[in-house]
Amino acid sequence: xxxxxxxxxxxxxxxxxxxEALGIEAVLSADPVVLSTADKIIxxxxxxxxxxxxxxxxxxxxxxxxxxxxxxxxxxxxMQLLAAFSEEGSTDCxxxxxxxxxxxxxxxVKTPHIxxxxxxxxxxNALFEGIKxxxxxxxxxxYFLPEQEETIARSENSTIFSAAVxxxxxxxxxxxxxxxxxxxxxxxxxxxxxxxxxxxxxA
Amino acid sequence: MAVKRIIxxxxxxxxxxxxxxxxxxxVDAGSAVxxxxxxxxxxxxxxxxLDITASAxxxxxxxxxxxxVARAIRIPFTVGGGISTVQDIENLLKAxxxxxxxxxxxxxxxxxxxxxxxxxxxxxxxAAIDVKETVQGYKVFIKGGREETGLEGLxxxxxxxxxxxxxxxxxxxxxxxxxxxxxxxxxxxxxxxxRVPVIASGGAGNMQDFLDAFKQxxxxxxxxxxxxxxxxxxxxxxxxxxNNNGIAVRI
Numbered sequence: 001x002x003x004x005x006x007x008x009x010x011x012x013x014x015x016x017x018x019x020e021a022l023g024i025e026a027v028l029s030a031d032p033v034v035l036s037t038a039d040k041i042i043x044x045x046x047x048x049x050x051x052x053x054x055x056x057x058x059x060x061x062x063x064x065x066x067x068x069x070x071x072x073x074x075x076x077x078x079m080q081l082l083a084a085f086s087e088e089g090s091t092d093c094x095x096x097x098x099x100x101x102x103x104x105x106x107x108x109v110k111t112p113h114i115x116x117x118x119x120x121x122x123x124x125n126a127l128f129e130g131i132k133x134x135x136x137x138x139x140x141x142x143y144f145l146p147e148q149e150e151t152i153a154r155s156e157n158s159t160i161f162s163a164a165v166x167x168x169x170x171x172x173x174x175x176x177x178x179x180x181x182x183x184x185x186x187x188x189x190x191x192x193x194x195x196x197x198x199x200x201x202x203a
Numbered sequence: 204m205a206v207k208r209i210i211x212x213x214x215x216x217x218x219x220x221x222x223x224x225x226x227x228x229x230v231d232a233g234s235a236v237x238x239x240x241x242x243x244x245x246x247x248x249x250x251x252x253l254d255i256t257a258s259a260x261x262x263x264x265x266x267x268x269x270x271x272v273a274r275a276i277r278i279p280f281t282v283g284g285g286i287s288t289v290q291d292i293e294n295l296l297k298a299x300x301x302x303x304x305x306x307x308x309x310x311x312x313x314x315x316x317x318x319x320x321x322x323x324x325x326x327x328x329x330a331a332i333d334v335k336e337t338v339q340g341y342k343v344f345i346k347g348g349r350e351e352t353g354l355e356g357l358x359x360x361x362x363x364x365x366x367x368x369x370x371x372x373x374x375x376x377x378x379x380x381x382x383x384x385x386x387x388x389x390x391x392x393x394x395x396x397x398r399v400p401v402i403a404s405g406g407a408g409n410m411q412d413f414l415d416a417f418k419q420x421x422x423x424x425x426x427x428x429x430x431x432x433x434x435x436x437x438x439x440x441x442x443x444x445x446n447n448n449g450i451a452v453r454i
Contacts, residue, residue, distance in 0.1 A: 013299035017274045047324045077324075106398050112326040112369045114400050115205025115423065116248055116453040136453040138279055139205060140301070140326040140369075157204050179279045179301065181243070 002026040003038025007055045015044050018178040022189055032064035040070050045077030050089025071169050073191050079172030088143050096170045097150045101143045109158040112142045119163045121153035126194050135183045137175035206451040207417050208248035208424035211431045216256045222429040232432040236271050243276040245438040254284030266298050273299025283331055292319050304331040307345040310352055313366055320367030330363035335376040348376050364397045375405040382408025390420035402426050410444045417450045
């Protein structure tokens with residue numbers, strides 16, 4: 001069972017529908033006790049970083065996420081909140097991965113960055129298994145995480161930025177897999193299977 | 204960088220898609236969910252649903268439709284029509300819409316843009332602006348084109364961006380349904396003044412019109428309705444044409 005973090009931010013309905021299309025059972029909850037029973041966590045997010053972090057702290061979801069040991073997938077703002085810091089509202093984030101999220105330079109590119117962009121991923125990461133190199137994914141964001149050590153996929157929007165990150169059990173994607181047609185659905189499926197594989201290794 | 208987008212627009216009345224000329228003479232063009240699924244399969248980058256019967260008693264109908272569409276398709280979509288409060292917006296986003304397009308309500312209450320952007324992010328807030336060329340220049344119209352306002356077209360677009368809109372959907376009413384091409388002069392002017400993505404609407408008649416809009420004005424997306432609904436132009440064919448003519452699109 002997949003736990004989807006519900007903290008009032010983001011288009012969680014579409015994530016639920018995408019999982020439904022894959023035949024995967026999911027529960028939407030804001031309660032760390034309920035979420036801790038899930039085999040893995042999807043952490044969506046649309047909105048503003050500082051108010052999102054405030055809500056996570058209020059509900060104790062912040063410490064739940066930092067202590068959770070099964071796979072986590074942050075989506076869009078959810079991925080940015082996994083980082084150490086965001087310039088949006090000068091926000092201290094979860095520090096599950098490194099880095100500082102910055103805003104696109106409006107003098108160079110239209111902001112928000114909205115639409116479909118190509119993604120180049122590092123070969124060998126199971127999250128992108130079966131997905132074409134340079135396939136398109138859908139983005140809707142004004143802030144980005146620069147390329148860094150934990151970057152496993154990248155896109156470009158006047159600057160190269162992290163399209164996906166991975167460190168241990170923690171994964172994040174800047175794009176919206178639930179809105180990225182077949183490639184996005186495949187990525188969500190890969191995330192779920194990744195979890196199954198982990199279980200088998202542990203057994 | 205995000206590639207250029209092709210966006211079919213579905214004017215919805217009681218769950219059915221309708222299309223008229225210059226906002227009147229409506230005729231039935233099919234089931235909204237069926238058309239949405241067809242466009243998604245043909246390669247549409249995104250969809251816009253405009254609820255043209257928007258009224259209080261109709262809110263539940265549109266929410267049910269949004270849920271049905273979000274279940275059926277895996278591409279982003281925007282919903283507009285009769286949205287006047289932050290609560291309306293929250294209901295639509297929770298039902299599965301990615302963005303809302305605001306038109307009449309933001310002319311009456313411009314701060315709705317700011318409140319919505321603050322709560323849901325500017326990427327969820329599309330300012331839909333209907334303009335018509337008059338003897339006094341481009342004027343903004345509201346209520347589905349029925350009421351003229353004192354607002355000047357370009358100035359209102361700029362203000363909408365400043366208030367927090369994440370995209371501008373500009374419809375040239377004098378072009379709507381005419382198939383005589385997008386309003387290149389107006390779009391070119393707008394491009395110079397705003398730094399959020401712009402969606403061109405009104406006047407598409409053939410593939411060349413899309414190419415002209417992308418090449419000559421640098422808009423980020425082109426929207427069309429009747430052209431797609433009646434099968435005059437297939438989205439896959441259009442995108443291939445654009446790609447062959449130097450416009451990067453998702454294929």
